[in-house]
Amino acid sequence: MSAARHGFARELPTREPLAEQVYQRIKRMLFDFELMPGDRFSENDVAARMEVSRTPVREALHRLGREGYVEVQFKSGWQVRPFDFAYFEQLYDLRIVLECAAVERLTNLSELPEMVDRLAEIWCVPTDQRRRDPQLAEVDKAFHIGLVEASGNAEMARVHRDVSEKISIIRRLDFTQLPRIEATYDEHGQILEALRRHRGEHAKRLLESHIEISKAEVRKITLHMLQAARERLRD
Incomplete structure (x- = not known):
């Protein structure tokens, strides 16, 4: 999956901690089906497109993982959890x-x-x-x-x-x-x-x-x- 396709580069707000901003942005993309069930992406994709380091991206993705929205794939990045x-x-x-x-x-x-x-x-x-x-x-x-x-x-x-x-x-x-x-x-x-x-x-x-x-x-x-x-x- 190309991260560019999903517009990770959109400007982030500045009033909240960076990890919270990244979390909210990815979650909106999930909710709007910009990131589709089954789509795969890497932390580097998100970090590069949002112009942030991998640390807030990793924090955001692990939080979304705990909530059941995404899952980590061994040696292949992350995947939007398929709809079940x-x-x-x-x-x-x-x-x-x-x-x-x-x-x-x-x-x-x-x-x-x-x-x-x-x-x-x-x-x-x-x-x-x-x-x-x-x-x-x-x-x-x-x-x-x-x-x-x-x-x-x-x-x-x-x-x-x-x-x-x-x-x-x-x-x-x-x-x-x-x-x-x-x-x-x-x-x-x-x-x-x-x-x-x-x-x-x-x-x-x-x-x-x-x-x-x-x-x-x-x-x-x-x-x-x-x-x-x-x-x-x-x-």
């Missing part, structure tokens, strides 16, 4: 287990944590106050992380944060489609209302359905975007 939908489905299934357990813990409390009210202030809003910008994917992630953290189990929250990061590359695509954005607001509002009424089983059913629908939608969107990216490369 079976793996992502396992992570989504784990999300369901963790979040449903969190909801059960929450509904067994005599009084809900303040976090639930804070989440409602974001998601239970009139249609004309709903966000429709690219950062909504992070707000959605914060909603689900907030529910698990509010349940009070720190280890469960740690595992859930790790899972959430690993699926970010496809999960964010759910917020590129306006109908999915509107559905997310509606479904989050329903889940929060069930929590407020301490209807645990109903809240768990809503949450499981919400995650399953999202899983199916991001699979379709991901396949479409991968195909579009491959066609651009052939042009």
Whole structure:
């Protein structure tokens, strides 16, 4: 793979540590499918094109490797981890287990944590106050992380944060489609209302359905975007 093809030379911002800048730049390329699943590249390619030393590049790539986006190839540099939908489905299934357990813990409390009210202030809003910008994917992630953290189990929250990061590359695509954005607001509002009424089983059913629908939608969107990216490369 030619690193030049992917525009590593674009100017880096200057407000963050260099390794963080390199990390964010490569991650954007992964998320935008400028770096395609299966693509191979070397630390020297990235360092030369970004006009930085190999040290921040190595730090960034090892961080991305821990997050499951790239993997080191013995004596042949790095490779973008091939898409494995079976793996992502396992992570989504784990999300369901963790979040449903969190909801059960929450509904067994005599009084809900303040976090639930804070989440409602974001998601239970009139249609004309709903966000429709690219950062909504992070707000959605914060909603689900907030529910698990509010349940009070720190280890469960740690595992859930790790899972959430690993699926970010496809999960964010759910917020590129306006109908999915509107559905997310509606479904989050329903889940929060069930929590407020301490209807645990109903809240768990809503949450499981919400995650399953999202899983199916991001699979379709991901396949479409991968195909579009491959066609651009052939042009």
